[in-house]
Amino acid sequence: MTLTINHLVGGYSQVPVIKDVNFEVADQELVALIGLNGAGKSTTINHIIGLLTPQHGDVSIDGTSLMANPALYKQKIAYVPEQPVLYDELTLKEHLELTIMAYQLDDATAWNRANELLKIFRLDNKLTWFPANFSKGMKQKVMLVNAFMTNADVFIIDEPFIGLDPLAVHDLLGLIAEVKARGAAVLMSTHVLDTAEKIADRFVLLHNGEIRADGTLAYLRDQFPEAGSSLNDIYLTLAKEV
Amino acid sequence: MDKLFQQRRQKYMQKMLRYLRLVFNDQFTIAFVFLIGGLGYWYAGFLQTLQYTWWEKFIAMFLMIGLLQFGNLATLLKPADKVFLMPQEINMERYLKAALRHSLWLSLLVQVIGIICLLPFIEVAFQANLIETLWLIPTFIVFKSLILYDQMQSYYSHHNLLWLRVVLPLLTFALFGVRLDMAWAFIFVLLVAVGRLGIRDKFWSGIFDWNEAIEIENSRQLNILRFFNLFTDVPQIGGQTKRRRWLNFWFDRLPKNPQHVYTNLYWRGLLRSSEYFGLIIRLTIIGALIAYFVHNEIVTPIILVLVLYLIGIQLLPLYHKYDEIVFTHLYPIDAKIRQRNFKQVITKVLSVIGIILLLANLIGSAPWSTFFISIVIIIVEIVLFSYWLVPKRIARKEKNY
Numbered sequence: 239m240t241l242t243i244n245h246l247v248g249g250y251s252q253v254p255v256i257k258d259v260n261f262e263v264a265d266q267e268l269v270a271l272i273g274l275n276g277a278g279k280s281t282t283i284n285h286i287i288g289l290l291t292p293q294h295g296d297v298s299i300d301g302t303s304l305m306a307n308p309a310l311y312k313q314k315i316a317y318v319p320e321q322p323v324l325y326d327e328l329t330l331k332e333h334l335e336l337t338i339m340a341y342q343l344d345d346a347t348a349w350n351r352a353n354e355l356l357k358i359f360r361l362d363n364k365l366t367w368f369p370a371n372f373s374k375g376m377k378q379k380v381m382l383v384n385a386f387m388t389n390a391d392v393f394i395i396d397e398p399f400i401g402l403d404p405l406a407v408h409d410l411l412g413l414i415a416e417v418k419a420r421g422a423a424v425l426m427s428t429h430v431l432d433t434a435e436k437i438a439d440r441f442v443l444l445h446n447g448e449i450r451a452d453g454t455l456a457y458l459r460d461q462f463p464e465a466g467s468s469l470n471d472i473y474l475t476l477a478k479e480v
Numbered sequence: 481m482d483k484l485f486q487q488r489r490q491k492y493m494q495k496m497l498r499y500l501r502l503v504f505n506d507q508f509t510i511a512f513v514f515l516i517g518g519l520g521y522w523y524a525g526f527l528q529t530l531q532y533t534w535w536e537k538f539i540a541m542f543l544m545i546g547l548l549q550f551g552n553l554a555t556l557l558k559p560a561d562k563v564f565l566m567p568q569e570i571n572m573e574r575y576l577k578a579a580l581r582h583s584l585w586l587s588l589l590v591q592v593i594g595i596i597c598l599l600p601f602i603e604v605a606f607q608a609n610l611i612e613t614l615w616l617i618p619t620f621i622v623f624k625s626l627i628l629y630d631q632m633q634s635y636y637s638h639h640n641l642l643w644l645r646v647v648l649p650l651l652t653f654a655l656f657g658v659r660l661d662m663a664w665a666f667i668f669v670l671l672v673a674v675g676r677l678g679i680r681d682k683f684w685s686g687i688f689d690w691n692e693a694i695e696i697e698n699s700r701q702l703n704i705l706r707f708f709n710l711f712t713d714v715p716q717i718g719g720q721t722k723r724r725r726w727l728n729f730w731f732d733r734l735p736k737n738p739q740h741v742y743t744n745l746y747w748r749g750l751l752r753s754s755e756y757f758g759l760i761i762r763l764t765i766i767g768a769l770i771a772y773f774v775h776n777e778i779v780t781p782i783i784l785v786l787v788l789y790l791i792g793i794q795l796l797p798l799y800h801k802y803d804e805i806v807f808t809h810l811y812p813i814d815a816k817i818r819q820r821n822f823k824q825v826i827t828k829v830l831s832v833i834g835i836i837l838l839l840a841n842l843i844g845s846a847p848w849s850t851f852f853i854s855i856v857i858i859i860v861e862i863v864l865f866s867y868w869l870v871p872k873r874i875a876r877k878e879k880n881y
Contacts, residue, residue, distance in 0.1 A: 287806065339740070340807075340813060341812065
């Protein structure tokens with residue numbers, strides 16, 4: 239399953255925040271979306287998940303276009319927001335039930351999967367809790383469980399590392415590897431560059447709403463030989479340059 | 481410090497006016513006029529049939545003491561004050577006096593209106609004549625002023641407010657009840673007030689209790705906002721979530737399939753948030769009371785329709801309550817299904833309330849004609865509301881996005 243972003247121009251008002259962005263996330267691939275605050279990462283993600291309407295261009299998954307067939311498109315994606323958002327009136331269990339209903343998952347398999355995930359994130363004894371009782375990290379984990387229990391083809395994960403405990407980060411990386419192996423495409427935005435450097439297959443460097451570079455670490459090193467060897471060095475050089 | 485209070489007062493009044501404008505929108509004003517009219521109609525009828533019995537005295541006393549509790553000292557203090565105004569503590573006396581003056585006029589207005597409404601009942605309950613009961617008006621004015629003054633002083637002295645708020649009124653009205661002359665009640669309260677002012681200096685020397693004063697002011701404002709929140713959206717009142725386990729039987733019965741995702745969400749949102757649940761309960765109780773007492777063939781159905789309409793209108797924002805949560809947009813579910821789910825929820829809620837109102841009407845032994853007219857008109861209203869007004873309102877709101 240391939241996520242394709244095609245000549246995307248968009249933003250919150252008439253003035254575009256992102257200008258003609260093109261990139262792809264192929265199946266079995268983890269792409270890291272990297273950029274400073276305000277570079278357009280969140281805007282790009284909001285376009286991909288269909289919260290914003292593009293001014294130009296389109297987003298599609300294997301030819302299913304967001305604009306042409308939103309319901310089918312949305313069935314294929316799972317999203318983990320940077321700020322966890324939960325329904326105040328629903329318990330953890332009811333959140334998962336809602337996800338099962340909304341994505342039309344098979345009850346038994348989905349619950350098997352959910353129980354696995356709950357155990358991994360140590361939430362299995364908190365099924366009757368309301369969001370008000372969760373810490374921020376726990377809420378993030380609820381979001382992760384919600385996303386990873388679906389059979390989505392494309393995972394959009396917005397800054398997953400900040401706020402999670404080290405064990406949870408480790409488990410999350412395992413989950414990402416797992417869904418990749420089964421053929422999903424993963425797009426992740428992050429500021430934690432050393433982790434990204436280790437796990438991502440490709441990097442999309444966004445600056446002022448435009449793509450400055452797109453490629454593997456080796457490719458980036460090749461392109462900017464004077465910048466240094468780590469992703470951190472390359473990114474800092476790029477960001478200062480412009 | 482006087483100026484500071486004036487500034488705050490201005491800001492505060494603007495805020496209250498804004499809320500009042502929101503509360504008294506067109507529909508509510510109409511409903512309000514009818515509610516007052518209905519209540520007045522019932523009260524007038526009630527007074528005519530009223531006979532003297534011995535226990536009415538106690539109800540009258542209870543009502544009078546209750547009335548005295550309305551209106552508090554509005555200090556308009558803010559949490560940051562204990563840091564920023566601390567060095568000005570010596571001048572807090574002036575600030576508080578400005579606050580007292582500000583609080584007095586509204587409190588006294590409420591007291592006077594309240595006591596005038598109660599007078600006809602008191603006349604019967606205490607077997608007094610009108611001139612005698614009129615003494616109650618100045619009595620209440622002095623009483624309320626005294627209570628507010630006492631409250632202001634309590635921030636320094638930490639004494640118990642209940643003495644002046646409850647014990648003294650009880651004493652006064654009891655004297656009143658055993659048929660001392662009504663004027664004596666007034667003189668008695670006046671003497672107490674003079675005595676209270678006489679010992680005030682002792683209290684000013686204390687330390688101003690910032691924490692308590694701020695906390696009391698906070699809860700006072702919260703109460704007012706909570707009241708406004710009955711009729712309009714107040715951002716500060718998010719409302720809490722309660723599990724309400726006893727409703728689980730209902731949540732468990734809801735169909736769990738993609739066509740009913742929002743049915744599940746909306747029912748839980750409706751019944752577990754204190755905001756919507758409280759609103760439904762409060763307005764239903766008011767409506768049921770009116771249905772119980774008022775039996776007129778024309779007035780009763782109109783009031784019931786208005787109560788239902790008011791509740792229904794207040795429930796409409798629920799449709800958009802979850803718009804902020806991205807998943808609402810991500811679920812691969814047609815917007816039409818969401819609207820259909822919402823309409824069903826609203827229809828069921830309004831039907832249950834309608835049945836409660838009709839039952840109250842029946843238990844209050846209203847004539848059959850009133851009952852049947854109410855049934856027909858309520859059914860028509862619910863159908864019109866859910867299937868005509870709801871889609872129209874949603875469409876209008878969505879156009880504005």
